[in-house]
Amino acid sequence: MIVTLKAKLFNTEEKQRLLSNILSLGVLQGANYLLPLLTLPYLVRVLGPEYFGLLAFVGATIAYLSLITDYGFNLSATRQISIHRNNQARISDIFCSVMIIKVALMLVSFLLMALLVFSVETFRQYWQVYFVTFGAVIGQVLFPVWFFQGMEKMKYITYLNLMSKTFFTLSVFIFVQEKTDYIWVPILTSTGYIAAGIGSLYIIKKEFFIDFKWQNWQLIKYQLIDGWHVFFSSIAISLYTVTTIFIVGLFVNSMAVGYFSAADKIIQALKGLYTPVSQAIYPLIGKKMHENRLEGLAFVRKVMCIVGSVMFFVSLIVFFYAEQIVGLLLGEQYMQSVVLLKIMAFLPFVICISNFLGVQFMLNIGLKKEFSVIVLLMAIFGMLNSVFFISIFKEGGAAFALLITEILVTVLFLIIVRKRWKDVG
Numbered sequence: 001m002i003v004t005l006k007a008k009l010f011n012t013e014e015k016q017r018l019l020s021n022i023l024s025l026g027v028l029q030g031a032n033y034l035l036p037l038l039t040l041p042y043l044v045r046v047l048g049p050e051y052f053g054l055l056a057f058v059g060a061t062i063a064y065l066s067l068i069t070d071y072g073f074n075l076s077a078t079r080q081i082s083i084h085r086n087n088q089a090r091i092s093d094i095f096c097s098v099m100i101i102k103v104a105l106m107l108v109s110f111l112l113m114a115l116l117v118f119s120v121e122t123f124r125q126y127w128q129v130y131f132v133t134f135g136a137v138i139g140q141v142l143f144p145v146w147f148f149q150g151m152e153k154m155k156y157i158t159y160l161n162l163m164s165k166t167f168f169t170l171s172v173f174i175f176v177q178e179k180t181d182y183i184w185v186p187i188l189t190s191t192g193y194i195a196a197g198i199g200s201l202y203i204i205k206k207e208f209f210i211d212f213k214w215q216n217w218q219l220i221k222y223q224l225i226d227g228w229h230v231f232f233s234s235i236a237i238s239l240y241t242v243t244t245i246f247i248v249g250l251f252v253n254s255m256a257v258g259y260f261s262a263a264d265k266i267i268q269a270l271k272g273l274y275t276p277v278s279q280a281i282y283p284l285i286g287k288k289m290h291e292n293r294l295e296g297l298a299f300v301r302k303v304m305c306i307v308g309s310v311m312f313f314v315s316l317i318v319f320f321y322a323e324q325i326v327g328l329l330l331g332e333q334y335m336q337s338v339v340l341l342k343i344m345a346f347l348p349f350v351i352c353i354s355n356f357l358g359v360q361f362m363l364n365i366g367l368k369k370e371f372s373v374i375v376l377l378m379a380i381f382g383m384l385n386s387v388f389f390i391s392i393f394k395e396g397g398a399a400f401a402l403l404i405t406e407i408l409v410t411v412l413f414l415i416i417v418r419k420r421w422k423d424v425g
Helices: 002-009 013-070 073-083 088-121 129-134 135-142 145-151 154-177 184-205 217-226 228-238 242-251 254-271 275-291 291-319 322-329 335-343 348-367 368-424
Strands: none
Touching: 013 088, 013 129, 013 135, 013 154, 013 184, 013 228, 013 254, 013 322, 073 088, 073 145, 073 217, 073 228, 073 275, 073 348, 088 129, 088 135, 088 145, 088 217, 129 135, 129 184, 135 184, 135 348, 145 154, 145 348, 154 184, 217 228, 228 368, 242 254, 242 275, 242 368, 254 291, 254 322, 254 348, 254 368, 275 291, 275 348, 291 348, 322 335, 335 368, 348 368
């Protein structure tokens, strides 16, 4: 019976490839979120809320620089590679153009970081941590995940990330023995990212026969324009996501950042449960929309219902068992994170629905402008919302502000989608 059911569900090459990609990305997300989650109970206890909060604050700052180098290629370039995957010359031009832009943006990001670190005393005090943590940005630039996603060859990035994260996980228990060893956390993280990046470039050259070639300005300009809306949206979204930790650090202290970021780590790990599906279907939806819009819409609707139901169930579990989860993963000194985890418990579900409505539907259907406008408005609202609630309720206000903003984003996406779904469907 199981064999018969499997044959019916995966009876085409496309379905088999999709399953393979989802499984590969599932392992990848496990490496990205679950393996670090294994070190979380150890690190929060060894480093304590203060130093754990410091690393979270530095990480939030560096995350802005990662957004600059990502630019939006994780979606725009992925879609292009997916559409032209059978055209060797075209994917080579796309790859080289995107990498030229990313390296240029990385250099700009480094200069911005250096200017910030040596201009502001709060940052200058721990300048070594910022420079070491920047290695993760270098690794992300070298690792073109968007290329492998577009080619639907996720197994390669899965192997590389699994080795990288395994190295980090094992090394943490060896090198981080007390609070003063906190610098080893960003050192090990950056080393893993850079090693994986170098390995990915080797695979691209060997398996896909792509050599680096300088591209003319017209091709580079096209990539900049094509990725602009996603880049703009990513920067805007960061104003009420990444900035939240940043604002807590500015308005409260490193201890509060530690409590909030510890709870947020758990939420991020849970969000990683649906990310493999989201990443695997995005290039497929883009291809389906390009060939048959009705088929693409039906596919989005079906997957959203299935994944959304699973994430709602996960959020319920987190809400009702938040105290036990915090006790198990974080320990007694982080019991203040219990309330924060309860407040943010339904974020995985809300953001999952938001992703399907905004990214999978609106971007693939050509509603880039509407997507960007909503995200910008909510970014401004979210940042003001965070400042207001954090100044009054500290880290608790941060969790509440984040939940409110994500719900409003999802509602606005839903309003646009309901209006346009009938038109295109």
